[in-house]
Amino acid sequence: MVDVQIERPTTSVTDDAAALAESGVSLERGVATLRAALGTMPAGAGVYCMRDRHEKPLYVGKAKSLRKRVATYVNVRTLPVRLQRMIAATTSVEVITTEGEVEALLLESNLIKRLKPHYNILLRDDKSFPYILLRRGHTWPQITKYRGAKSAEGDYFGPFASAGAVNLTINALQRAFPLRSCSDSVLESRTRPCLQYQIKRCTAPCVGRISKADYDVLVEEARSFLAGRSRQVQSRLTERMTAASDALEFETAAAYRDRIKALAHIQMRQGINLPTMDDADVVAIHDEAGQACVQVFFFRSGQNYGNRAFFPRHGADETAEAILRAFIGQFYSAREAPPLVLVNRSLVEAPLLAEALTVRAGRRVRLHRPQRGEKRKLVEDAERNAREALARRLGESTAQRRLLESLAQKFGLESAPERIEVYDNSHISGTDAVGSLIVAGPDGFIKNAYRKFTIRSVAAAEDPAAPGDDYAMMREVLARRFSRLIKEDPGRAGESWPDLVLIDGGAGQLGEARRVFADLGIADLAVAAIAKGPERNAGRERIFLPDRPPVSLGAREPLLYFLQRLRDEAHRFAIGTHRAKRAKARARSALDEIPGVGPRRKKALLHRFGSARGVSQAGLADLETVDGISSTVARAIHDHFRADH
Numbered sequence: 001m002v003d004v005q006i007e008r009p010t011t012s013v014t015d016d017a018a019a020l021a022e023s024g025v026s027l028e029r030g031v032a033t034l035r036a037a038l039g040t041m042p043a044g045a046g047v048y049c050m051r052d053r054h055e056k057p058l059y060v061g062k063a064k065s066l067r068k069r070v071a072t073y074v075n076v077r078t079l080p081v082r083l084q085r086m087i088a089a090t091t092s093v094e095v096i097t098t099e100g101e102v103e104a105l106l107l108e109s110n111l112i113k114r115l116k117p118h119y120n121i122l123l124r125d126d127k128s129f130p131y132i133l134l135r136r137g138h139t140w141p142q143i144t145k146y147r148g149a150k151s152a153e154g155d156y157f158g159p160f161a162s163a164g165a166v167n168l169t170i171n172a173l174q175r176a177f178p179l180r181s182c183s184d185s186v187l188e189s190r191t192r193p194c195l196q197y198q199i200k201r202c203t204a205p206c207v208g209r210i211s212k213a214d215y216d217v218l219v220e221e222a223r224s225f226l227a228g229r230s231r232q233v234q235s236r237l238t239e240r241m242t243a244a245s246d247a248l249e250f251e252t253a254a255a256y257r258d259r260i261k262a263l264a265h266i267q268m269r270q271g272i273n274l275p276t277m278d279d280a281d282v283v284a285i286h287d288e289a290g291q292a293c294v295q296v297f298f299f300r301s302g303q304n305y306g307n308r309a310f311f312p313r314h315g316a317d318e319t320a321e322a323i324l325r326a327f328i329g330q331f332y333s334a335r336e337a338p339p340l341v342l343v344n345r346s347l348v349e350a351p352l353l354a355e356a357l358t359v360r361a362g363r364r365v366r367l368h369r370p371q372r373g374e375k376r377k378l379v380e381d382a383e384r385n386a387r388e389a390l391a392r393r394l395g396e397s398t399a400q401r402r403l404l405e406s407l408a409q410k411f412g413l414e415s416a417p418e419r420i421e422v423y424d425n426s427h428i429s430g431t432d433a434v435g436s437l438i439v440a441g442p443d444g445f446i447k448n449a450y451r452k453f454t455i456r457s458v459a460a461a462e463d464p465a466a467p468g469d470d471y472a473m474m475r476e477v478l479a480r481r482f483s484r485l486i487k488e489d490p491g492r493a494g495e496s497w498p499d500l501v502l503i504d505g506g507a508g509q510l511g512e513a514r515r516v517f518a519d520l521g522i523a524d525l526a527v528a529a530i531a532k533g534p535e536r537n538a539g540r541e542r543i544f545l546p547d548r549p550p551v552s553l554g555a556r557e558p559l560l561y562f563l564q565r566l567r568d569e570a571h572r573f574a575i576g577t578h579r580a581k582r583a584k585a586r587a588r589s590a591l592d593e594i595p596g597v598g599p600r601r602k603k604a605l606l607h608r609f610g611s612a613r614g615v616s617q618a619g620l621a622d623l624e625t626v627d628g629i630s631s632t633v634a635r636a637i638h639d640h641f642r643a644d645h
Contacts, residue, residue, distance in 0.1 A: 026088055027076060027084060027087060027088040029088070029091075030087040030088045030089065030090045030091075031073075031074055031076060031087060033090050033091055033092065033093065034070060034073055034074050034087065034090065034093065035074060037070065037092075037093040037095075038067060038070060038071060038074075041066050041067040041070055041095065042066050042067065042095065042097050043065055043066065043067045043068075044065065044066065044097055044098075045062075045063065045064050045065070045066070045097070045098050045099070045100050045101045045103070045104045046062070046063065046066045046095055046096050046097040046098050046104055047060060047061065047062050047063075047095070047096045047098065047104050047107045047108050047111060048060070048061055048062075048063065048066055048069070048070055048093055048094065048095045048096075049093070049094045049095075049096075049111065049115070049117070050086065050087075050090045050092075050093055050117075051090070051091065051092045051093075051094065052089045052090065052091055053089075053091045054488055054489075055092075056118075057115040057116075057117040057118075058086050058089055058090060058117055058118055058119050059086055059117050059118075059119040059120055060108055060111045060112050060115060060117050060120055061108065062101070062104035062105050062107070062108035063101075063104065064101045064104075066095055066097070070093065073087055080315075080317050082119070082315045082316075082317060083119070086118075086119045101352060102352060102355050102356050102359060103359075105329060105349075105352060105353065105356045106333075106356050106359065106360060108329065109329035109330050109332075109333040109356075110333050112326075112329075112330055113330050113333050113334065118495075119315070120326070121312050121313065121314040121315075121318060121322065121323055121326035121327070122312060122313040122314075122330075123310060123312050123326075123327055123330040123331060124310075124311065124312065124313055128147055128148060128334070128335070129147070129158060129159030129160060129161070129298075129335070130145055130146065130147045130158065130159065130160050130162070130163050130165075130166045131145075131146045131147070131150075131156045131157060131158035131159055131160065131166070132144075132145065132146070132156070132157040132158055132160070132166060132169065132170060132173075132226065133145070133146035133152060133154050133155070133156055133157075134154050134155045134157070134219065134222060134223055134226070135152060135153065135154040136153045136154045136155070137153040137154070138184065139205075139212065140180055140187065140205040140206075140215060141154070141179065141219050142179065142180050142181065142182070142183075142184075142187075143170065143173060143174070143177075143179045143180075143181055143222065144170070144181055145163065145166045145167065145170060147163075155223055155226075157226040157227070157300065158298070158300065158305060159298055159305065159335070160298065160305045160306055161296075161298060161305060161306025161307050161308045162306060162308070165305065165306040171201075172262050172263075173222060173225075173226075173262075174196070174201040174202070175200070175201060175258065175259065175262035176222075176225070176259045176260075176262035176263045177218045177219075177221055177222035177225070177259070178196075178200060178201055178202050178203045178218065179202070179203070179215075179218055179219065179222060180196075180202050180203075180205060180206070181196070181201075181202070182194070182196075182202075182206075187205070187206045188206075190206035190207060191207070192207060193206070193207055193209060194206075197209065200255075200258070203215065203218070221233050221236070221237075225263065226301070227301055228278070228300075228301025228302050228303065229301075233263065234260060234263055234264075237256050237259055237260050237263075238256075238260060240256050241253050241256035241257055241260065244256060278299075278301060278302060278339070278340075279299065279300050279301065279338040279339055279340065280299045280338050280339070280340040280341065280342060281296055281297065281298060281299070281337070281338050281340075281341050281342070282295075282296070282297040282299070282342045282378050282379055282381075282382045283295070283296050283324070283327070283328060283331075283341060283342065283343050283344075283382070284343070284344040284379055284382035284383040284385075284386050285320050285323060285324045285327070285344065285345060285383075285386060286320075286383055286386040286387040286390055287320040287323065287390075288387075288390055288391075288394065289394055290316040291311065291390060291393070291394065291397075292311070292312060292314065292318075292320060292323050292390070293309055293310070293311055293386045293387075293389045293390035293393065294309070294310045294311075294312065294323070294324065294327050294386060295307055295308070295309050295310075295382045295383070295385045295386040295389065296308055296310065296331070296382075297378065297381075297382050297385075299338075299378075300338070307382070307385065309385070309386065309389040310327065310331075311390075311393060312326070312327055314326075320345055321345050321346070321347055321348065324343065324345050324347065325347050325348075325349055325353060328341070328343075328353060328357075328367075329353065329356070332357055332360065333360075336360070336361050337357045337360070337361050337365045338365070339363070339364065339365060339366065340365075340366050340368060341354075341357070341365065341366070341367050341368070342368055342369070342370060342375055342378060342379050343367060343368070343369050343379070344369065344379045344380075344382065344383045345369065346369055347367070350367050350369075353367055354366060354367040396444075397442060397443060400442055400443070400444065401416065401442055403558060403559060403562045404416035404417055404442060406558070406559045407500075407559060407562070407563075410543075410551065410553075410559060411500070411526065411528060411543075411545060412545070412548075413499070413500065413526055415499075416442075417441075417498075417499035417500040417526075418441055418442060418495075418499055419439060419440075419441050419446075419495065419497070419498045419499050419500075420439065420440045420441065420498060420499065420500045420501075420502060420566065421437055421438075421439055421498040421500070421501050421502070422437070422438050422439075422440070422502045422503075422504070422566050422567065422569070422570040423435065423436070423437055423474065423477060423478065423501070423502070423503050423504065423570065424436050424504040424567075424570040424571050424573070424574040425455070425470060425473045425474060425477070425504075425574060426571075426574035426575050426577065426578035427455070427473070427578060432578055432581045432582045433454075433455035433473055433578075434452060434453060434454060434455060434574060434577045434578045434581055435452070435453035435455060435473060435474070435476070435477035435574070436450070436451070436452060436453070436570060436573045436574035436577055437450060437451040437452075437453070437477070437481065437570075438450050438566070438569050438570045438573050439498075440566055440569075445569060450573060451481070452577045453476070453477045453480060453481075454581075455473050455476060455477075456476065470505070470509070471508060471509065471512045474503065474505070474509055474512050474513065475512050475515075475516055478501075478512075478513055478516040478517075479516050479519075479520070482516070482517070482520055482522060483520060485497060486520060486521075486522075497525075498525070499526065500526045500527070500528065501513065501525060501526065501527040501528070502527075502528055502529070502530060502563075502566060502567070502570075503527065503528070503529040503530070504529070504530065504567055504570055504571065505529045505530075505531060506529055506531035506542070506544055507529070507531075507544050507550075509529050510527065510528070510529035510544045510545075510546070513527050513529070514527065514546060527546065528543055528544065528545050529543070529544040530542075530543050530544075530563055530567050531543075531544065540552070540555075541553070541560065541563070541564070541567075543563070591605060591606075591612050591615060591637075593640070594636060594637055594640045595636065596632075596633050596636055597633065597636075597637065600628060601626075601628050601629060601633065604626050604627050604628050604629065605623075605626055605629070605637075608625075608626045609622075615637065615641075616641040618638075619638075620634055620635065620638045623637055623638060
């Protein structure tokens with residue numbers, strides 16, 4: 001067992017510990033938890049995960065020596081307040097040992113991405129990037145946009161920064177290399193050329209307007225161009241154009257000219273062409289005012305495939321180097337790193353991080369901070385983009401903060417709200433009723449905190465036109481939401497509790513919300529309702545507050561636009577949820593109710609008879625001719641549709 005001395009905290013730590021105790025957590029108890037865990041803590045490399053009393057992950061970290069690393073948390077006097085709060089909330093520590101620090105780093109990145117611990121630096125926008133896929137395994141290879149696991153057979157080119165960049169590139173490629181973009185089923189069913197052929201973006205292999213040999217030439221040229229051999233492709237096209245012109249085949253020469261122009265358009269739009277660099281990502285960070293932006297530029301085969309800005313979530317005391325290290329680990333946890341990653345900061349763990357990326361990619365990956373030349377210019381360009389993107393975001397945040405402060409003043413709140421929850425319902429005459437919750441804060445809408453509620457308590461027998469119908473729905477949604485909050489976080493120590501609840505409705509909805517909060521014993525939660533004006537005119541809304549007359553805002557007042565934006569987002573989310581539920585109900589087939597008819601048999605029946613109605617009208621002998629339908633199943637289907645006759 002490691003003998004760890006707990007030093008007496010300073011006055012500021014003591015005061016903070018008292019504040020923590022009021023919220024239901026204890027710094028001393030957290031330290032005791034860590035000391036107990038150290039008794040059985042391995043000395044080797046691995047990953048540790050701190051959890052709170054609800055088993056939610058607080059922090060995931062890796063260490064060359066787990067025992068030494070976790071022991072540093074016990075000396076709370078040297079830790080910032082943010083980490084003291086983390087330790088105070090810790091009730092258990094889990095460890096996973098690994099063979100070495102590289103494996104620990106890989107595991108740490110994967111766990112952070114999956115668990116999203118509150119105190120870790122998090123890559124919030126982690127969507128996959130699109131590729132261009134040149135499919136193989138078919139007589140007429142297809143060029144298409146592709147996103148997801150690389151399971152389809154073919155050549156992948158990318159990643160591109162956005163779907164828009166892929167679409168623009170494919171449109172230009174179709175002018176330069178008129179390959180088919182349609183699916184196999186469309187290709188096989190065509191009897192005459194489609195519009196793509198008419199506008200010279202396809203050679204119509206579906207109806208034999210091009211030979212297999214000529215089509216293969218187009219495929220190989222497209223592959224060469226996407227692989228970075230653009231100069232050779234353009235040179236060959238120029239030679240063919242000149243030869244056609246010399247032979248007085250001016251229409252053919254014009255076609256080659258248009259293809260060359262299309263290739264030039266792609267290169268011009270990509271901006272930078274660096275044939276000497278081949279495949280690389282440029283990753284640059286800029287931090288300011290407690291926030292950070294990371295810009296990633298994608299270069300493949302010397303061509304610029306676009307860039308994207310990321311804004312990782314992190315503590316205000318985190319350094320730019322720590323944020324960049326965490327970002328790179330998480331960014332490449334689900335995607336393959338190129339052979340070269342250029343960065344704008346020197347990282348202490350750069351060799352370890354490069355080794356981890358190498359293990360994940362299965363080939364050598366180099367992490368490099370260039371000091372001179374064209375690579376340094378690329379890094380400086382990425383850093384400038386990061387700085388400008390962060391400046392725009394800070395400007396937006398400042399405007400958002402001013403709106404929140406104005407909202408606090410108008411609503412009589414003690415301070416600007418950090419979390420606003422907006423509630424709305426959607427239904428048609430009481431059917432497919434759903435409730436919705438959207439969340440907003442200083443950084444805008446927090447979409448991963450949105451919630452949907454399927455209304456359960458409004459009985460079908462109840463008059464859907466009754467005024468109490470909407471009230472009952474709102475009561476149920478609020479009761480379910482805040483009953484769960486009370487159960488999960490009774491001391492309001494976390495960040496799940498709102499500072500303001502905004503209801504879409506008028507005085508009646510506000511009254512229902514207040515009654516729900518009173519029944520649950522919630523006495524100090526700010527709540528308001530926003531109602532549309534006469535004849536539901538936007539700009540004439542009235543805001544209802546407890547024990548105060550309704551408030552009306554000026555038609556051009558920025559706060560009114562802000563509240564309208566909140567309400568409209570809640571309405572959009574509620575309507576979308578309701579429509580999805582209604583569409584799902586409509587999509588249910590009568591075949592789903594027949595025992596023994598699963599997806600395969602359902603598909604075979606619909607393919608044979610065209611619709612569920614066609615199946616219902618089919619005779620027993622016809623049903624038995626369908627593939628996969630035995631005589632017993634055919635009898636069950638036949639009897640099901642005639643049970644009431």
